[in-house]
Amino acid sequence: MPRSSRSQVALGGIVSGEAVQAVIRRVLAQATHMIFEANHRDDVQPGDPKVGGHPAASSSSLHLLAALHLFVRQSQDWIASKPHASPTDHALHHLMGLLRDPASGEWLTEADSKRVMSRLRSFSKEGEPVFQSYHAASDPDAFGQLPSGSVGLPAVAAMYQALAFRYLEDRGLREPDGAHFWCLVGDSELREGSLLEALPEAAERQLGNVTWILDYNRQSLDGARVPGEVGLRGTDSARICDTVLANGWKVFEVRHGSRRRAAFLEPGGEVLERIFDKELGDFELQTLLAKGDGGLTRRHLIEKDASVRSVLSSRTDDEVQELLADLGGHDIEVLAEALRESKTDPDRPTFIIAHTLKGWGLASAAQPGNHSSLPSEEEVAELLSRSGLAQDDPYAHFEVGSAEGAWLERRGAELRSGIEACASARERVADRWTGELSRDLPATFGVDLRMVPTVHTQWMWGQIIAKLIRLGGEPGAAKNDLEESWSAAAPLVMTLSPDVGTTTQIAFAMDGKVYGPPPPVDYPARFEARDPKRPDLTPTRSAQARHIRMEIVESNAVLAMGAFGKLRDTTGVPLLPALTIYDFFIKRALDQLYYDLYWGASFLLIGTPSGVTLAPEGAQHSWKSDFQLPNLITWEPAFAIEMDWILADACRRHFQRDDAGRSGVLVRGVTRALPQKLLMERVRQQVRFSEVGSDEEILEALRADVLAGGYWLIDHRGAEGYEPGENVVTILVMGALVPEAVEASDRLLERGIHANVLVVTSADLLLGRLARPGSYEHLKQLGLNGDLHLRPGGRVEGSEAIVAAGRRIPIVSVCDGEPGLLDNAGSILGVKQIALGLEKPSKCGRPSDVYRYHGLNADSIHEACGQVLAETALEEIVIDRAALERILARSEGKRGDWKELWG
Secondary structure: OOHHHHHHHHOOOOOOHHHHHHHHHHHHHHHHHHHHHHOOOOOOOOOOOOOOOOHHHHHHOHHHHHHHHHHHOOOOOEEEOOHHHHHHHHHHHHHOOOOEOOOOOOEOOHHHHHHHHOOEOOOOOOOOOOEOOOOOOOOOOOOOEOOOOOOOOHHHHHHHHHHHHHHHHHOOOOOOOOOOEEEEEEOOHHHOHHHHHHHHHHHHOOOOOEEEEEEEOOEOOOOEOOOOHHHHOOOHHHHHHHHHHHOOOEEEEEOEOHHHHHHHOOOOHHHHHHHHHHHOOHHHHHHHHHHOOHHHHHHHHHHHOHHHHHHHHOOOHHHHHHHHOOEHHHOHHHHHHHHHHOOOOOOOOEEEEEEOOOOOOOOOOOOOOOOOOOOOHHHHHHHHHHOOOEOOEOOOOOOOOOHHHHHHHHHHHHHHHHHHHHHHHHHHHHHHHHHHOOOOOOOOOOOOOOOOOEEOHHHHHHHHHHHHHHHHHOOOOOOOHHHHHOOOOHHHEEEEEOOOHHHOOOHHHHOOOEEOOOOOOOHHHHOOOOOOOOOOOOOEOOOOOOEEEOOOOHHHHHHHHHHHHOHHHHOOOOOEEEEEEOHHHHHHHHHHHHHHHHOOOOEEEEEOOOOOOOHHHOOOOOOOOOOOOOOEEEEOOOOHHHHHHHHHHHHHHHHOOOOOOOOEEEEEOOOOOEEOHHHHHHHHOOHHHOOOOOHHHHHHHHHHHHHHOEEEEEOOOOOOOOOOOOOEEEEEEOHHHHHHHHHHHHHHHHOOOEEEEEEEOOHHHHOOOOOHHHOOHHHHHOOOOOOOEEEOOOEOOOOOOEEEEEEOOOEEEEOOOOHHHOOOHHHHHOOOEEEEOOOOOOOOOOHHHHHHHHOOOHHHHHHHHHHHHHHOOOEEEEEOHHHHHHHHHHOOOOOOOHHHHHO
């Protein structure tokens, strides 16, 4: 068709190409000015680091984002953009009137929108909207936009968000609305392992509503990429294309702009097209672009094939250079066509390779080191002038009566209306679920432990998730009163695992319940090959399928968990994902875990088995780290009933939105079985429970302590011969090492030493991030302190002064993990502490052998308690009698604290 008609079709038939180019120029100018302004504020303090910015990387994606926002995306779509493109996104949204106050949700006026544009990388001091350095949930244009602070993650998160939406739709929990998931990634970013590892996932799961757009500018942060074309036998774009095709995606390569395509139709043009497509390498092209010499480019092309001379002879050197730089990723018409085409296949994801120029429209285009180089003040002024903007009003909108202004207003109004409708729909869904889940959830799942006297916490996890899956997925399942109380929440729990379900006790959650596209032929059924003793892992999209079975790629599994755990916010449906994963391998996905926590996903992460307690595999599968991450709470139960209480409480908090600051829940399990009677045997011996009539009362008090971070398993306070400051030591222990701590305590008692054993269920709540705001309140409630226990002394000769001496109660901590999990208890209380933990690589063996090897056995705890008592200083205090009388006179008065002293 003629170019004019083709342009109208590509651009939706509503705006001229000239108007589009005017908008493009203004977006470039405003995005560049945002970065320039952020680096030239007058409030810089001595020693401040540079603000930085990425104008070249932002302008590289200018036309890609313009085609998406101005012509293709719908209000219900989701976008995951490369971090450095954020100024371009902001400028486009600003011109369409799509900025709003994050707190109130009100759309900003043009004047307020201009003010926000001047606050890139600024700190909000009084709640005023600002733009973070990259896309963030707090940005004024965060609607439908995934956070993008970590390269290599947003596109994968968006892909799993698409899967999560489909999961809801297959269960009738969400109305299908045609939401598409657009992901813009850089070509260097594509080298991130997370992106390549995730490629087969979208195709295998038939996610046709996913499009990845590659900003292929052939440059990384420091300069032109040299991908090794001899070794690759071609350009990097060819390698990427082959890789993506091999992983089942559709691929569109947008290589040429309109000038090139017109030249290809001229005599000799087919030779030029062949050179550009097949014979001009990336490093070669990038060097010619950086050189900017049209004469040199002409000679070089002719050297490749003299017959190209005819198509070049009618062009000046400048025009030849423009032809070289006319890349398809800056042709908004062909980009709009490719984006629309990517939505036509419901089952196959699309990958668009858009050839672009890093620094398009800037003096630094294609130059080495241009990633964070800033344009001069003169260049910024020229960009503003070229786009019809004045330096004193750089963020002006187009005139209301102009073609550009009218078009942007129509497009903005369309998107605003859709965004409001999406937000209202989410609120209605959330309100409905809030009503349905308003009933208090039980404090327990009611797993009967009477017939299993010796079990481990991983087994208990399997029992709990099996019960939830049964209650939520089997219509007509028999329920007692307690189970009936879980019936509204249970269908919202689903499971995931990186193919370790049968080894982590969740086989029931998988058996006939694997969610995914069913195979064309159910061969186990056809060949009568199903074994009732083994789980059926054939995928299905039925309502009973509530398990996402993944490959052994922990990074994918953790991002998928986060995507499902974000549904509570993105759709209003409070789905609760539970990912079972080998604890040691969580480290492979720490970046992904932090991303999940950053954007507020709510989830259960069951890391099991954990530590060297997995003794037969203790050589490599061992090290347990101290994760003190924002929005994460970590638990390590010892007894099965603790696992029950912890998970019931986590479910309640999720469904009732009572999980601020702790929506990510990590529970570490083990495969070492403990005698369950040990818990009640020892707790009943405590003085505080001597007059409690029933086990139910004891268990309720114990549950409160467990959920607060720790409880006394052995507490000798009140016993005969108990003398703090002389023969008392505290043992802090976590998880599977409880029997070793109990044995050490018993042996110490034989020697006249009272070793109280405090089981730490959550170091975060007792000693860490979640304890600090309350000044470690639960430690105080448990009676742990740094008090100096005095013993009578004598008098100072020749004076009325008396002498007293005393010690504080020291601590020994022991855990199967880094000593840092518990080693701050002494500093909090101001007492001597010895911290036992892992300090060297492990070995295989029985738990007893491995614990001895690491110094975690009863002998080591026993010895550490004696050592810490011996090393605890005997402190002498000399008190004048008159001073003592004054102290005694004031002892009944109110004791001041540091807050009063501080004023």
